[in-house]
Amino acid sequence: MIFIFSQPHDTSTNLVIDWLYYYDQKTIRINSYSEFFHHFGTVKIENNKNNSLGNLTKKISIWYRRRGVLAAPFPTNKIDQSLIYQFGENLRSELKILFEYTFEKINKNAVAILGSEKGSRLNKLRVLDIAQSIGLNIPKTLITNRKTAIIEFLQSEKSIITKAISEATFIVDKKSNKHAFYTQNISKKKTTELDDEIFPSLLQQEIKKEFEIRTYYINGKCYSMAIFSQQSAQTATDFRVYDTVNRNRNIPYQLPKEIERQLKKLMTRLQLKEGSIDLIKTKDNKIVFLEVNPSGQFGMVSRPCNYHLEEKIAKYLSHE
Amino acid sequence: MNNTKTINKTKLLSKKLEKYFPINYSLTQSPPLIRVRNIMSESQFHNDNGYLVGVISKPISNIF
Amino acid sequence: MSSQYFKLFSTCIPVKGQSESLICDIEYGQIFPIPNLLFEILKSNKTKNIEQLKDAYNGKLDKGIDAYFNLFAEKNLGFYTDTPEEFPDLNLKWQSPYKIRNAVIEIENLENYSISNTLTQLNDLGCEGIQIRILTTIDLDALLAEFECVVGSRIKYIEIFLPFNADTPFEKLIKWRNFDPRITKIIQYNALEEKVIEYKENYYKDVFFLTKKSLSSTSKEQYSLDRFAFNIDTFAEAQKHNIGLNRKISIDSFGNIKNYLTHKSTFGNINDTLISNVINLTEFKKDWNTNNTKIEKCNQCQFRFSCVSNVEIIKKNRKHYKLEECNFNPLTNQWN
Ligand code: SF4
Numbered sequence: 001m002i003f004i005f006s007q008p009h010d011t012s013t014n015l016v017i018d019w020l021y022y023y024d025q026k027t028i029r030i031n032s033y034s035e036f037f038h039h040f041g042t043v044k045i046e047n048n049k050n051n052s053l054g055n056l057t058k059k060i061s062i063w064y065r066r067r068g069v070l071a072a073p074f075p076t077n078k079i080d081q082s083l084i085y086q087f088g089e090n091l092r093s094e095l096k097i098l099f100e101y102t103f104e105k106i107n108k109n110a111v112a113i114l115g116s117e118k119g120s121r122l123n124k125l126r127v128l129d130i131a132q133s134i135g136l137n138i139p140k141t142l143i144t145n146r147k148t149a150i151i152e153f154l155q156s157e158k159s160i161i162t163k164a165i166s167e168a169t170f171i172v173d174k175k176s177n178k179h180a181f182y183t184q185n186i187s188k189k190k191t192t193e194l195d196d197e198i199f200p201s202l203l204q205q206e207i208k209k210e211f212e213i214r215t216y217y218i219n220g221k222c223y224s225m226a227i228f229s230q231q232s233a234q235t236a237t238d239f240r241v242y243d244t245v246n247r248n249r250n251i252p253y254q255l256p257k258e259i260e261r262q263l264k265k266l267m268t269r270l271q272l273k274e275g276s277i278d279l280i281k282t283k284d285n286k287i288v289f290l291e292v293n294p295s296g297q298f299g300m301v302s303r304p305c306n307y308h309l310e311e312k313i314a315k316y317l318s319h320e
Numbered sequence: 321m322n323n324t325k326t327i328n329k330t331k332l333l334s335k336k337l338e339k340y341f342p343i344n345y346s347l348t349q350s351p352p353l354i355r356v357r358n359i360m361s362e363s364q365f366h367n368d369n370g371y372l373v374g375v376i377s378k379p380i381s382n383i384f
Numbered sequence: 385m386s387s388q389y390f391k392l393f394s395t396c397i398p399v400k401g402q403s404e405s406l407i408c409d410i411e412y413g414q415i416f417p418i419p420n421l422l423f424e425i426l427k428s429n430k431t432k433n434i435e436q437l438k439d440a441y442n443g444k445l446d447k448g449i450d451a452y453f454n455l456f457a458e459k460n461l462g463f464y465t466d467t468p469e470e471f472p473d474l475n476l477k478w479q480s481p482y483k484i485r486n487a488v489i490e491i492e493n494l495e496n497y498s499i500s501n502t503l504t505q506l507n508d509l510g511c512e513g514i515q516i517r518i519l520t521t522i523d524l525d526a527l528l529a530e531f532e533c534v535v536g537s538r539i540k541y542i543e544i545f546l547p548f549n550a551d552t553p554f555e556k557l558i559k560w561r562n563f564d565p566r567i568t569k570i571i572q573y574n575a576l577e578e579k580v581i582e583y584k585e586n587y588y589k590d591v592f593f594l595t596k597k598s599l600s601s602t603s604k605e606q607y608s609l610d611r612f613a614f615n616i617d618t619f620a621e622a623q624k625h626n627i628g629l630n631r632k633i634s635i636d637s638f639g640n641i642k643n644y645l646t647h648k649s650t651f652g653n654i655n656d657t658l659i660s661n662v663i664n665l666t667e668f669k670k671d672w673n674t675n676n677t678k679i680e681k682c683n684q685c686q687f688r689f690s691c692v693s694n695v696e697i698i699k700k701n702r703k704h705y706k707l708e709e710c711n712f713n714p715l716t717n718q719w720n
Contacts, residue, residue, distance in 0.1 A: 015481075018481040018482070018510060018538070019481045021481065021510070022481035022482075022483070022510070226470075226471065228393075228463065247412060247460065249393045249395070249411065249460065250395075250411065251393050251394045251395055251471060251474070252394055252471070252472050252473075252474060252475070253470060253471060253472075254469070254470050254471070254472050255470075256470075285466075285467075303616070304395065304411060304616070305474065305475075306474055306475050306477070306616050306620060307475070308477070308479055311479060311481070373539075373540045373541065373565050373566045373568075374540070374541060374565055374566065374568045375540065375541060375568075376486065376512050376513040376540060376541045377613060377615050377617040377618050378615075378617075378618045378627060378692050379611060379613065379692050380486045380487075380488060380513050380514070380515040380543070380632075381515060381605055381628070381644070381692075381694050382606045382607070382611045382692065382693075383545075383599065383603040383604070383605060384545075384571065384573070384595060384597055384606070
């Protein structure tokens with residue numbers, strides 16, 4: 001029996017399920033908390049019982065793909081608009097505790113677990129630190145709240161960027177305008193405009209890239225793709241040509257064995273069975289590690305490179 | 321019947337190409353790219369119940 | 385510079401034809417016709433750097449090689465590199481979890497066989513695309529009821545051919561479109577004009593078409609560049625399979641199960657035979673692996689990994705032929 005925790009509209013989940021169906025594997029997909037209760041019944045905690053969840057056979061596999069179970073219902077009552085956000089937060093934290101407990105219970109019955117019940121967020125700073133200790137090249141990174149440190153960093157590195165310490169996210173204002181926290185270049189002019197003391201910000205040396213590398217890692221194996229992005233402003237007058245000239249090229253890539261070995265070590269240290277890893281091949285032929293995204297979009301690597309990763313995930317879940 | 325632009329020019333092309341190889345090489349004109357209806361890449365997707373629908377990778381039968 | 389290698393992106397794959405070759409860009413569905421000599425050069429290019437390559441042709445093709453490689457780089461079909469070993473070829477292994485991938489269903493009335501049952505079976509087998517050919521003017525509302533099982537199914541694409549009927553209000557067709565986004569194309573044949581009907585609520589593309597052409601069980605397939613499929617899935621499948629017949633099933637208006645409507649053999653009737661049983665018959669799958677590379681004439685054609693044809697295949701003196709010839713001649717590179 002295979003349990004997949006996902007959410008509606010996740011195509012990768014569908015494709016993996018297609019393969020599980022092909023191999024006659026009994027699979028249950030859970031997209032929401034109501035589907036959870038539908039399959040597991042009530043959660044009982046009583047004296048003198050081992051309080052296991054219902055419906056669990058001995059041998060199960062679990063794939064924590066997406067956390068649709070944590071999607072809190074949108075309050076429909078006419079509550080004060082200003083309360084909606086706090087209300088939602090409250091419901092979410094209720095669900096969080098519930099699923100922290102139940103996932104722990106379910107995991108005990110699992111022979112194979114893919115993804116993490118804790119979700120896809122890693123501490124990026126910790127990941128960078130572990131990566132460098134394993135021997136991977138990382139971009140020089142600095143977190144500071146002082147203008148002078150930024151100016152100094154820019155002077156020594158020539159070109160720097162800033163990005164989120166946590167996740168690149170966005171906020172929505174009352175008029176539904178989105179405000180995103182992008183990865184951004186920091187110009188000299190920008191640094192002079194800063195206050196002497198600012199909110200702690202992450203700065204990184206900008207890496208001059210030849211191309212990007214996206215690696216999908218599963219159970220010790222790396223499937224890599226090189227992404228050639230076309231920034232050259234070609235004067236393409238013929239629209240037929242324009243079409244190809246400005247499009248990214250995504251092709252299979254073979255990382256040096258040494259880097260694959262290091263990535264495996266990193267993933268083991270992070271206790272991850274799968275994940276999407278971002279790397280850069282620099283102009284001077286080095287490979288620089290950027291970050292790991294557990295539960296990444298492997299579909300965007302699988303399809304252009306014909307890796308059939310969906311089938312490999314299905315095989316892993318059926319322990320073959 | 322189909323709504324994409326097509327260029328049916330292979331006849332013409334081989335003529336043009338002759339001058340590129342192997343003698344008197346000049347590149348004043350380059351052989352054009354021919355863009356063909358590619359069902360997969362036309363991004364005509366509907367995301368419905370989690371399934372991408374409205375698209376398959378090849379024609380079922382080309383009767384029209 | 386010249387100790388460098390030139391590589392085509394591994395999704396831009398050269399295919400040799402008898403008189404002209406192609407670079408198939410299966411990432412973006414484009415083709416780039418090239419002379420056969422260039423095909424040979426690109427082939428030996430795999431193991432040689434640019435200098436070695438030029439030497440292999442005794443320096444006679446230096447200008448041509450430079451010019452073409454520059455052109456390819458400029459058109460984003462390839463790139464120069466010192467480390468070609470980092471860029472493996474695209475693995476052209478094909479696999480699919482769908483036991484049936486597409487189906488042609490011919491309908492004359494609602495009585496000959498159960499359409500809803502057929503669709504349900506196809507959905508269970510993972511069928512992605514369905515072509516519905518309606519031969520007569522039938523009650524569209526009653527037919528629509530048979531499609532209930534399509535909503536939320538694994539089916540991804542349905543195209544419907546029906547005879548033009550001036551008395552059918554457009555609203556009836558819109559009802560079909562709005563029924564489910566899987567209904568992707570509705571084509572009325574025997575119409576008075578060739579037309580794409582613009583309809584503002586079409587989500588991303590045109591759905592309604594009118595055509596003067598007529599349709600029958602014996603309608604022949606057409607061949608032209610715009611009908612070919614240049615993409616990874618099809619190109620990979622074509623390496624070992626017949627991209628028309630592989631995992632296809634057809635049901636004629638009487639419910640007879642066939643590989644394709646124009647084929648002679650039938651494999652039982654849908655009224656008393658399960659599709660899942662038919663697709664286990666060796667005889668039914670006989671030509672699923674007869675790809676164009678195994679078929680005379682097609683094996684010399686540069687479109688062999690992209691040309692979808694469902695024509696019956698005949699065997700003479702241990703050679704395979706298509707029962708009907710197409711209108712392209714690979715020897716002369718001419719379309720008739
Ligand atoms: S039918 Fe054969 S010869 Fe004709 S275009 Fe297709 S592959 Fe080429």
